[in-house]
Amino acid sequence: xxxxxxxxxxxxxxxxxxxxxxxxxxxxxxxxxxxxxxxxxxxxxxxxxxxxxxxxxxxxxxxxxxxxxxxxxxxxxxxxxxxxxxxxxxxxxxxxxxxxxxxxxxxxxxxxxxxxxxxxxxxxxxxxxxxxxxxxxxxxxxxxxxxxxxxxxxxxxxxxxxxxxxxxxxxxxxxxxxxxxxxxxxxxxxxxxxxxxxxxxxxxxxxxxxxxxxxxxxxxxxxxxxxxxxxxxxxxxxxxxxxxxxxxxxxxxxxxxxxxxxxxxxxxxxxxxxxxxxxxxxxxxxxxxxxxxxxxxxxxxxxxxxxxxxxxxxxxxxxxxxxxxxxxxxxxxxxxxxxxxxxxxxxxxxxxxxxxxxxxxxxxxxxxxxxxxxxxxxxxxxxxxxxxxxxxxxxxxxxxxxxxxxxxxxxxxxxxxxxxxxxxxxxxxxxxxxxxxxxxxxxxxxxxxxxxxxxxxxxxxxxxxxxxxxxxxxx
Amino acid sequence: xxxxxxxxxxxxxxxxxxxxxxxxxxxxxxxxxxxxxxxxxxxxxxxxxxxxxxxxxxxxxxxxxxxxxxxxxxxxxxxxxxxxxxxxxxxxxxxxxxxxxxxxxxxxxxxxxxxxxxxxxxxxxxxxxxxxxxxxxxxxxxxxxxxxxxxxxxxxxxxxxxxxxxxxxx
Numbered sequence: 105x106x107x108x109x110x111x112x113x114x115x116x117x118x119x120x121x122x123x124x125x126x127x128x129x130x131x132x133x134x135x136x137x138x139x140x141x142x143x144x145x146x147x148x149x150x151x152x153x154x155x156x157x158x159x160x161x162x163x164x165x166x167x168x169x170x171x172x173x174x175x176x177x178x179x180x181x182x183x184x185x186x187x188x189x190x191x192x193x194x195x196x197x198x199x200x201x202x203x204x205x206x207x208x209x210x211x212x213x214x215x216x217x218x219x220x221x222x223x224x225x226x227x228x229x230x231x232x233x234x235x236x237x238x239x240x241x242x243x244x245x246x247x248x249x250x251x252x253x254x255x256x257x258x259x260x261x262x263x264x265x266x267x268x269x270x271x272x273x274x275x276x277x278x279x280x281x282x283x284x285x286x287x288x289x290x291x292x293x294x295x296x297x298x299x300x301x302x303x304x305x306x307x308x309x310x311x312x313x314x315x316x317x318x319x320x321x322x323x324x325x326x327x328x329x330x331x332x333x334x335x336x337x338x339x340x341x342x343x344x345x346x347x348x349x350x351x352x353x354x355x356x357x358x359x360x361x362x363x364x365x366x367x368x369x370x371x372x373x374x375x376x377x378x379x380x381x382x383x384x385x386x387x388x389x390x391x392x393x394x395x396x397x398x399x400x401x402x403x404x405x406x407x408x409x410x411x412x413x414x415x416x417x418x419x420x421x422x423x424x425x426x427x428x429x430x431x432x433x434x435x436x437x438x439x440x441x442x443x444x445x446x447x448x449x450x451x452x453x454x455x456x457x458x459x460x461x462x463x464x465x466x467x468x469x470x471x472x473x474x475x476x477x478x479x480x481x482x483x484x485x486x487x488x489x490x491x492x493x494x495x496x497x498x499x500x501x502x503x504x505x506x507x508x509x510x511x512x513x514x515x516x517x518x519x520x521x522x523x524x525x526x527x528x529x530x531x532x533x534x535x536x537x538x539x540x541x542x543x544x545x546x547x548x549x550x551x552x553x554x555x556x557x558x559x560x561x562x563x564x565x566x567x568x569x570x571x572x573x574x575x576x577x578x579x
Numbered sequence: 580x581x582x583x584x585x586x587x588x589x590x591x592x593x594x595x596x597x598x599x600x601x602x603x604x605x606x607x608x609x610x611x612x613x614x615x616x617x618x619x620x621x622x623x624x625x626x627x628x629x630x631x632x633x634x635x636x637x638x639x640x641x642x643x644x645x646x647x648x649x650x651x652x653x654x655x656x657x658x659x660x661x662x663x664x665x666x667x668x669x670x671x672x673x674x675x676x677x678x679x680x681x682x683x684x685x686x687x688x689x690x691x692x693x694x695x696x697x698x699x700x701x702x703x704x705x706x707x708x709x710x711x712x713x714x715x716x717x718x719x720x721x722x723x724x725x726x727x728x729x730x731x732x733x734x735x736x737x738x739x740x741x742x743x744x745x746x747x748x749x
Contacts, residue, residue: 234674235674256622
């Protein structure tokens with residue numbers, strides 16, 4: 105008879121999920137799973153809506169990363185119209201995508217994960233949050249909040265709203281940018297850059313402090329997938345897909361992202377509403393891949409901005425000869441490099457005269473019955489695939505999101521941490537928090553726009569082979 | 580002049596839960612000089628924004644009440660242990676005070692009665708009526724200084740722990 109430990113809800117992530125840890129009769133961890141127990145069905149209820157509405161509808165999937173869905177959906181619309189969009193529109197969409205990276209990455213690092221690092225995994229749970237941090241790290245948390253505000257302001261000033269803006273549309277964007285808004289955003293750059301560099305300095309010290317723990321946080325070989333630019337640089341909006349393995353070998357390159365379905369499959373498991381994507385050229389058991397900041401830094405050959413490129417080189421030196429970092433704790437490191445890149449690139453885009461152009465939208469009829477949009481969302485590569493009739497009415501939708509693509513790796517991370525930290529005899533909050541922290545490395549986004557009523561407690565029981573409660577923990 | 584920020588929050592895809600957003604949008608229509616946000620949830624960077632206003636009014640949907648509730652918030656009230664990215668109005672007030680050393684003189688939370696939370700964009704008749712009721716009452720507080728608003732709200736206190744302006748509807 106197996107015994108099961110349940111952690112529910114997993115805290116400081118976007119959405120609702122639980123972890124179960126199965127023990128064998130010796131009390132040792134046999135398996136561990138990360139379950140997503142909410143169901144939303146966006147793909148289904150988009151059917152019958154007009155293709156033109158999709159950016160506005162799909163941006164409602166998430167309250168944290170709506171701009172990524174917005175831009176990706178608009179790109180799928182571009183594909184259905186079979187047109188290229190004006191250069192100004194593309195650069196403005198790029199600007200918004202980077203604003204999304206900054207605000208989402210800042211939230212993940214400063215607000216959700218740093219309480220573990222700065223207060224300690226075993227610190228008092230009641231204080232292990234942003235309020236606890238304020239007592240000793242006031243400047244750090246203030247800077248993090250303002251960095252996120254910078255990202256939000258980019259989205260708001262471009263889209264006219266903080267979230268769920270209908271600004272990006274098939275063919276471009278709804279309205280041009282102007283000098284006044286450009287000046288407001290440029291004024292943020294020095295502070296944002298300084299905060300990004302400060303965060304990297306803090307994280308490097310955290311790595312020294314937790315050198316003993318870090319090797320347990322999802323440390324295994326997998327594939328890495330993401331977009332790279334035509335010459336292999338870090339990409340976030342265009343480019344082609346690259347697949348690199350855990351030994352640093354590029355096993356597929358220049359994949360047309362619109363043909364993603366030829367390369368990636370999805371498997372369902374009875375115990376989770378979240379699917380399990382895998383790389384089809386291998387099989388399900390070997391096709392596990394990771395996306396997001398760690399994957400993007402692992403697969404790119406360079407970063408086009410100087411400060412971020414310098415940090416990427418340090419990161420690669422830590423990774424060693426294979427130049428691929430296989431440890432999921434380094435998602436945080438990669439995330440901060442990406443913030444630095446985003447701030448530098450935002451400055452470059454804002455200083456590009458083309459973003460003030462007046463021509464921001466191309467118009468066309470429905471020219472294709474199928475379209476795919478692809479973008480690098482903060483958590484990884486995002487695909488929107490629409491099928492329409494001749495009037496542009498949606499017949500079918502497939503969305504492949506980053507959080508799903510990391511599902512296999514995230515489950516393996518949970519298992520690795522459970523084996524390392526649980527002994528089947530005694531539960532402590534610190535043990536369970538380390539397992540949750542393994543999940544937070546991936547910054548999963550489990551559809552946070554659905555309002556939950558009430559708050560679920562955390563209650564864990566450790567049950568022996570004879571079904572006796574050996575230990576019990578409530579938070 | 581009192582610098583006022585209105586923040587309505589909730590999910591407009593879950594029926595009455597969107598009451599806060601709709602109320603903030605209605606106030607923005609009627610009072611274009613005010614800063615009004617309609618949001619799905621409250622996130623930390625709002626603390627920085629709040630720090631430069633005199634008066635901040637949060638509007639949310641609330642289950643189990645029949646009439647409007649209008650609270651004056653204090654930092655120690657409503658503070659939670661945040662388990663995700665979303666915060667309460669009390670959390671935000673606390674963040675504003677502790678991190679930005681400047682808090683609004685007056686922070687209020689208005690609860691709008693809500694009962695239907697299905698997957699739809701329609702709100703119940705009662706909730707819509709309460710939104711309009713609140714929007715009208717809010718207009719009466721527009722020209723008051725923060726301290727006077729506190730007086731107006733406290734003048735209707737029904738118990739010591741909760742400041743309430745009874746609805747004039749029903």
